[in-house]
Amino acid sequence: MSFESILAHMNEHHQGELIALCKKYGNSQVEVQNAKLVGVDFVGLDIVYNENLSLRVEFPQKADEKSIKDSIIALCQAAKAPDVSGIADEIESFKKEFGSIIIASIDKQGNAISSYSPLIQVDGALYIYISEVAEHFESISANPSKVEVMFLEDESKAKSVILRKRLKYRVNAVFIERDSSEFEKALDSLESAMGGAGGIKTIRKMSDFHLIRLELGLGRFVKGFGAAYDILPNGEIKQVGGSGNPHGNPHSPHNPHKA
Incomplete structure (x- = not known):
């Protein structure tokens, strides 16, 4: 699977998953309206959301040609709404x-x-x-x-x-x-x-x-990453909400690494 085919597939068929990634790892102060995958490598994904906000989301482990598909799937699954039942x-x-x-x-x-x-x-x-x-x-x-x-x-x-x-x-x-x-x-x-x-x-x-x-x-x-849970004295468990991903950059949609 080439990087180009990944970009096309994600943008055409997985808009919901891209938005979920932005909600989980991006700026929690803004509502995510849209998201587009603009870059991918063996380390992670580059996403632009709301037209001008950029976000870098890295895989827990560096991927390769054989594992990148599974790495992307795992990342998207982790971004789903939290289920603390287990x-x-x-x-x-x-x-x-x-x-x-x-x-x-x-x-x-x-x-x-x-x-x-x-x-x-x-x-x-x-x-x-x-x-x-x-x-x-x-x-x-x-x-x-x-x-x-x-x-x-x-x-x-x-x-x-x-x-x-x-x-x-x-x-x-x-x-x-x-x-x-x-x-x-x-x-x-x-x-x-x-x-x-x-x-x-x-x-x-x-x-x-x-x-x-x-x-x-x-x-x-x-x-x-993004999987932290507070345990209250009464036993209740709540997922900790993040304030954003340190790789995100609201000023440069074309280069997520540029400060």
Whole structure:
């Protein structure tokens, strides 16, 4: 399929899809009346809409002669009106892939602390089990309501380093009393997940280790270009609306890259 045939086909048969791309990635402050594909290459599409507004929409991955058709189809499908019905299940499945979690916290002096911890997931609840000697213990203790956590897709699994799937939450850290039923259940789960190895049986008995439940607040799930979702504390999921594509240029319909 040549670039010329792609231009002709899209403009003749897929005006709706081109308009949808402009609505999703273009200037959200204007109503899209019409759209025309004026350029295409293996990196993305150049579109002019409303006669004088230009937009560059790039593929998540560079295409080639064999994959460009599928890349365009995928881009157009992603621009359709959001259906969040399956996002909640996708979020839960994504969470379950992880045995550790990235943590951001604030110490007593107001300094940001980045860290990670093994993660315990029990009946939908999230826990970490950390030592008093760990740097983040002091910061989480000092500011338990000023903590964020992130699940971040491994680079080796991502389509691109800038498209790593990620899920983050603001959390409230709640310290769980040692020897409580909640403590025992969470540590039983961790010990089972680790197969009883890795020193878990030893540190389970150490009094300077503490179990913390992470109570989830506002969250955000990002799974690709234009695919970001806010997760409200009540569980409601809303797609995040963009304010435009950084490659768009309202002044030059003939050269979308010229500032």
